[in-house]
Structures are given as C-alpha cells and as structure tokens.
Amino acid sequence: MIGEQDREAIKNLFDENLAEPVTLVFFTMPKSLLYVPGRESCETCDEVQQLLEEIVGISDKLELEIHDLQRDREVAAQHGIERVPALIIHGAESGRLRYFGAPMGSEFPNLIRDIVAASRKETALSDETRQAIGAIRDAIHLQVFVTPT
C-alpha cells in the first residue's frame, strides 16, 4: 500500500529520528466473524492492518500488536476501546494517542509524524502551550473528527 518512494522517505525519517521503540496496538474485527446478523462490520480493518504491517516492516524499532475486539475484550476494556478499527500509538509518550477509523489519505502523514513524536517524546508545541496545559491537573479528552480525502 505504501509506494516505493514513500517507503524510502519514511525509512530515512525513521532511521534518523526514531529513539525509543514504538508499538502500534491495533484493534480489529476479522472478516470471518462478520457474517453475524446484527453485528456491525468493519469495512476498513483489513486494509488498515495491512498498512500497519507495512509501516512496522520499515524499522526494527516498531512493533505491531493485533487484538481481536471480540476475543480480547479485557485488553480492549483496559484501553477503553469499543469500536474498530482502533489504533493506539505507544512509545515514550505521556498521555494516550489513538486513531479510530483508517489513518489514511491526508491522515497518513500525521500517523508517521505521531510515531516519531511518540518515539522521541518530542513535539513542536510552543512553550506557552506547555505551560498552559501543564497547569491543568484534570483529565483532558480531545476528540478530533476528520475525513481523510
């Protein structure tokens, strides 16, 4: 799914920038389980899994952990996952970074940047932002709706 040129560019980026290992924790629902009346289907799960497999294949510092939402209910509950496809980017970050739905199209570059940011625990946030958000003790839940085109 990732073209040769893009793969090369991502490899260079990862080689130069990845620090701590990053695990992509992916929740899916296999197609074979889908033909149950009343159960919702997951249109993009297989596609996303293939994309993630390709991404982790680019660097030794990346690992893919796959969970079946139906079977691995405890793990899903631990992570607060109720719908798929869901992806948690887990490296050296402090909070929680999650994607629901396919991180493709215009979201794909964000996904790659997120992996680097989580690995380095490094962002481009301003000092003002750090001070303001750092002063808040309560839980902050951000939900950003997007439509990758």
Place this chain on the structure above:
Amino acid sequence: MASLAHQMAVEFENVTADVIEANEFPDLSRRYGVSGVPKTIINDKVEFTGAVPEEHFVAAIQQAAGVEPPPVPEEEA
C-alpha cells in the same frame, strides 16, 4: 487539529487524544453534530469546527477545564 491534539497527548499524561474518521463512525458523528471537519470536542463540553491556531486550541482546553485564561494585558495608550 489532529496533529496538535496528538502532540498534546505526547507531552501530557492527563491528555487522551482521539482522531476519529467521521464517515466510519456515523453514530459518533451524529452524537457530536459533526457537519464539517475538522471538528474538535474537548471533555464533551467545549467544541469548535475548523482549523484554529494553537493558542485558540489551548484557550478552548482551558475553558473546558474551567481554568480562567490569564487576562490579556491592556494595550498601552
């Protein structure tokens, strides 16, 4: 907004940042009245549509957290 939200989650342990593909989850999109993207919802309390500068995003988070943003210094005459 998606990138900013995730960057905040990288830096702060009390931040959970979800990027949600609106078309794949029509139930969520309906619940949050998503008619344009990006649409950002903070603690189910404060919301805005469209891309805004980082400081506006921060102000919205402060509002959701009940924090009074520091007063803007008055311009000198």
